[in-house]
Amino acid sequence: MPAEHPRIRTFEEYQDAYQRSVENPEQFWSEIAEPFTWRRKWDTVMQADLVGGHNKWFSGAKLNITENCLDRHLEQRGNKLALIWEPNDPKTRGLRYTYRELYQEVCKFANVLHNNGVEKGDRVCLYMPMIPQLAIATLACARIGAVHSVIFAGFSANAIADRINDAQASVVITSDGLDRGAKQIPVKRVVDEALETCPSVRGVIVVEHVGWPVHMQEGRDVWYHDEVAEVEKTCPAEEMEAEDMLFILYTSGSTGKPKGVVHTQAGYMVWTDYTYRNVFQVNENDVYWCTADIGWVTGHSYLLYGPLLAGATTLMFEGVPTFPSPGRYWEVIDKHGVNVFYSSPTAIRSLMAHDINHVLAYSLDSLRVLGSVGEPINEEAWHWYHTHIGKDRCPIVDTWWQTETAGIMISALAGITPSVPARAGLPLPGVQPVLLNQEGQEVEGNDAEGYLAIKQSWPGIIRTTYGDHERCRQTYFGVYPGYYFTGDGARREENGLYRIMGRVDDVINVSGHRFGTAEIENAINQNSHVVESAVVGYPHDVKGQGIYAFVICQDPVDPAEAPRVEASIIETIVAEIGRIAKPDKIQFVSGLPKTRSGKIMRRILRKVAEGETNNLGDTTTLLDPDIVKEIVEGRK
Template sequence: FILYTSGSTGKPKGVVHTQAGYMVWASFTFQNVFQVEENDVYWCTADIGWVTGHTYLLYGPLLTGSTTLMFEGVPTYPSPGRFWEVIDKHHVTIFYTAPTAIRSLMAHSVDHVLAYSLSSLRVLGSVGEPINEEAWHWYHQHVGKGRCPIVDTWWQTETGGVMISALAGITPSVPARAGLPLPGVQPVLLAQDGSEIEGNDQEGYLAIKASWPGVIRTTWGDHERARQVYFQPYPGYYFTGDGARRDEQGLYRIIGRVDDVINVSGHRFGTAEIESAINESEYVVESAVVGYPHDVKGQGIYAYVICKDGVPEAELDRQRVEGSIIEAVVAQIGRIAKPDKIQLVSGLPKTRSGKIMRRILRKVAEGETANLGDTTTLLDPLVVEEIVAGKK
């Protein structure tokens, strides 16, 4: 089948998967990551048009004969307790959702969660982007009641299924860590020259050393593009386009897209790293960070931030929020990583699958607002107009 990526960094690509290999990987990863049992009721909140909907809403559960719950709607309608109501009503045991959904629910009173028992749950999952520590702890404490393991899954449309993740209840579930590779998956960290970086407590480009059943076969109508993007940058490896860190225990942490690395005065920062720090501020629900040309530093840091209580109207309140954001970044990373510009916004330009279209944010930060490129997959185009109007 052909599934188009959302084009968060460029023109959408038609990713081609083959029947047998994809089905093997969907079944194997679904059963092992979630440790599915015979009487489980599984709920993946993803849209069916997204690869997560394909692999873990439909094919994985169907291949293993599992009960899968399908839901159409948003987590906050008719109330922010909608997800928890569904879980209790249908006795959901495994719940798989995106950090962006979790953060949107964190903006509301925790009473919406506490009103439900959620006693049927035994496994929680996260997908789509690295989950920041604050969201991880909220998810673990309030939804999982401190007893459910969280599988923070890393994979891509191109991989067909999960590649790096904890195995529920078996391997360590650690905040802000994807964890260990699945059996048979051989991740490596590469230096810019293509050499493998050995040992733990290391950082580099994430690549996969050997093939696996769910690997992308081509990009529809443009095989050369698949070769150039995934296999040519480092011959002999599948290049993920992500940066990663392997910690002291050998657990992998995804630090953001390689093309989202910001170089500030010679210091390289992953956008996910800075966003995670910003999100630690008591005022912040979600953020997105991009680089922009800076006369002195080479690149400056431009932060788009959604506040828990909306965009403050009073200048004094805005200063308080911005001060809190800077304090959080300095405490987590250091003064060198503090944002040069902070724009408080009511929303971020996201695709229907929940991905932030960073190229739009980057163009706005750089002052190139005349041509923002393809915006057909945006969930709410009005957000872009607001961001352009409020540019710092």
């Protein structure tokens, strides 16, 4: 059996680990990292820089993350299930891979990548459904030292092209099509459209999944199954430096251009493994299910890397929670005997809205731990989840973290530290959260609110934004030098637990997916009807936050014409970003509330969107205060 990783088992052990991680982080993380397979140990554990954003961990070490995900488990866990794949259609046969089988598939595809000219350091973009080949291809990139960039298969051709061009990817991996619930999406066709403006791409590898005919461009496109049939089942793992890039994951920010968050080899490995083991308290024979898509960071860290590093059995689901019925999640839990279930508040709220008989039809007896991710879970959803899914016996871990943090930062440890409705909980060892006031001073004591920041580096901290470190520095380290700024507001309660209050910057969190307001506004402004727009978030019963767009058009919009213009604007957004960024409400206005310097007063627009029109604050400083009255009337 691989060397034992230390795991917290009692509240006293949590307190001890936390204390040691703060007082002597180098020694603490050296002990945590020891049991992994290293080609060469590190010279220094940490080099922290929360001013310039140049953070390094385990410098001098050499390793390959896939040797830790796969190779080191082969002797003792070779015949253990590593990956269970549950298809979109319950009538379709699922797939299962042992650690040995997954190792062989990853090695075969790593050889395919080599044969298609992919080398260490090359960027490879993956735009695929949630099928085993997505997990296999992601690991195969890591095996040969290529940098993977997974793009959620719901983004538009324009959004894909932006990401491919930013990463200068040389190869794209995709499929003929995908099934998501009752929808079918022609994935390859979307990729073909994107590649019309992507000169860096020289090869496309296509998985045959739904059996649709697709255009295959000679000299560029090859079939996955043809390529895999020709190669060996073994492939030596490339030796990587600790700070070599592992992946780029594009996330929205407060400007219009998505930013490529970069995570590196050793720190990401140590952080995802440590947080996975301790938060979920997964046992050797557990079946663990994270419902996230690998196109988001949750899928990277807690569907793929975290569970495999820990030698666990991870379940991957192609479909959606309501297809073919709202009992699908619960059916899958019973079918596979899932012990640990990690999903989003949006999914929970959408399932709460259906008849409780969809839950009562299943026993759910196998469940031991429940998790929530993507946004703070509201109390009503927490209690429904705890009572109806967890049967009042499963602790809920309400995890707070970000793409940029690589893994969970504040959360209960299942069954060990306090789990309170709508509270994220206590920080994990190694995480030192603080609350800052507007001047950047720390707010001391409990029963306090402020801007949430982190005052010590941790192994999973963002390394840079690809090709633009200055953007990384300004966004995360430049706002309050000496701290990593999260962009969230938080409350530290009397018992020391943290409650996350939501974004304090121009980012909207829709169903756990972050969109910069500027990104959506830029898309809306591409529409020929539109002169200017402003977008804000507002409370939404299912998604957490909805998107509310205030739009100025070239000509006044006649009420009879409004649906047609709305449809045209939505079409533009879908083409520029994808359906996931579609506004829930569009209000046509003749102007926006601006200061005399031309700044849009989003505070006022947020209040209008939320329906709090009796408390708009001082509007006398606006260039045209009357515009606010018009907007309020228009909302009614």
